[in-house]
Amino acid sequence: MSQNSKEKGKISWQSPSNIALIKYWGKHGNQLSCNPSLSMSLNSSVTITSLSYNYKDKDKNIDLEFLFDGKRTPLFEKRIGNYLNNLLKEYPFLAEYHLIIDSSNTFPHSSGIASSASAFSALALCIMSLKKICLRDMDQKEFFQEASNLARLGSGSASRSVYGGYTIWGKVEGARSYSDEYACPLKSAIHPVFQTFYDAILIVSGENKKVGSSAGHSLMEKHPYAKSRYQQAMNHTMEMLHVLETGDLDRFIKIVENEALTLHGLMMSSDPGYILIKSETIEIIERIRKYRQTQKIPVTFTLDAGPNVHILYPESYRKEVIKFIEDELVELCDEGQWIDDSIGRGPQMLNIQ
Numbered sequence: 001m002s003q004n005s006k007e008k009g010k011i012s013w014q015s016p017s018n019i020a021l022i023k024y025w026g027k028h029g030n031q032l033s034c035n036p037s038l039s040m041s042l043n044s045s046v047t048i049t050s051l052s053y054n055y056k057d058k059d060k061n062i063d064l065e066f067l068f069d070g071k072r073t074p075l076f077e078k079r080i081g082n083y084l085n086n087l088l089k090e091y092p093f094l095a096e097y098h099l100i101i102d103s104s105n106t107f108p109h110s111s112g113i114a115s116s117a118s119a120f121s122a123l124a125l126c127i128m129s130l131k132k133i134c135l136r137d138m139d140q141k142e143f144f145q146e147a148s149n150l151a152r153l154g155s156g157s158a159s160r161s162v163y164g165g166y167t168i169w170g171k172v173e174g175a176r177s178y179s180d181e182y183a184c185p186l187k188s189a190i191h192p193v194f195q196t197f198y199d200a201i202l203i204v205s206g207e208n209k210k211v212g213s214s215a216g217h218s219l220m221e222k223h224p225y226a227k228s229r230y231q232q233a234m235n236h237t238m239e240m241l242h243v244l245e246t247g248d249l250d251r252f253i254k255i256v257e258n259e260a261l262t263l264h265g266l267m268m269s270s271d272p273g274y275i276l277i278k279s280e281t282i283e284i285i286e287r288i289r290k291y292r293q294t295q296k297i298p299v300t301f302t303l304d305a306g307p308n309v310h311i312l313y314p315e316s317y318r319k320e321v322i323k324f325i326e327d328e329l330v331e332l333c334d335e336g337q338w339i340d341d342s343i344g345r346g347p348q349m350l351n352i353q
């Protein structure tokens with residue numbers, strides 16, 4: 001145990017899920033993305049993780065108990081154990097402690113919402129806090145950059161969850177400040193209309209996905225459209241930076257919907273192709289587009305790697321959009337479930353003992 005280290009303690013972080021406006025789909029090397037992605041961090045869909053550490057002795061192995069909602073979960077324990085083992089070379093202090101990780105989500109377990117972004121970002125932040133205790137202090141910028149890099153190694157999209165607001169992961173042509181290794185908060189000013197954006201998550205199905213995102217990313221390796229897709233994502237990212245600065249809602253809607261449908265188009269045109277959306281997903285999309293056209297309200301949708309629909313809209317239309325969801329869309333949701341979320345401020349340290 002190093003001089004500054006503590007014998008035991010507990011660190012807790014809360015970290016959000018995020019919704020990608022420009023999608024990460026296709027990776028290479030050690031969890032590097034083939035294109036830049038850009039997301040909005042959420043406010044209420046979060047994971048809360050605590051890391052308890054108790055000095056055991058210096059040996060070479062990770063000694064971990066992983067609990068989800070207070071219950072031991074061998075499947076997650078194995079995945080997190082592997083993740084921590086892969087970090088040992090750079091974070092040897094992890095093997096000096098008996099570790100208990102206890103994690104829970106604020107969103108319902110059966111909602112079909114991917115929790116890997118919030119889960120790995122919360123865990124990465126706990127590891128970084130332990131690093132500060134065991135090895136050395138560091139400034140905020142370095143702390144969050146390294147946390148983002150660590151989160152990325154667990155799940156690519158998690159790299160973007162260590163910041164609030166809008167976040168970019170991956171180098172962008174003509175913008176020197178972004179990186180492939182870690183995500184960064186957007187450097188440019190955000191137009192007021194996008195500063196208070198909402199995301200209503202319509203739960204179409206809470207079932208587990210037939211094809212997970214790791215398998216989906218792999219199918220991009222031999223995808224006939226891969227090259228043009230990566231260029232399209234680059235162009236969309238550059239344009240989205242401008243859109244978020246100028247408040248151009250029309251262009252925002254066009255890019256966001258194109259990204260969502262492209263993601264699912266890529267899945268369908270993979271070999272083997274597969275379909276994650278359901279008939280209700282399509283019906284919801286049709287109704288959103290009709291509502292936008294008839295009511296002249298700038299509401300749009302995006303999709304994750306699943307059938308649920310994220311409805312994105314500006315705060316000034318909140319009353320109207322909630323009414324629209326309740327009157328016309330809830331009937332298409334699984335048990336009427338939807339989550340009323342919005343842009344969030346990013347992770348929060350809850351406790352350090």
Ligand code: PMV
Nearest residue numbers: 020023024155156157213305
């Ligand atoms: O982070 P992963 O490996 O679960 O991939 C996430 C991919 C999408 O959610 C579909 C898109 C994205 O950029 O978040």
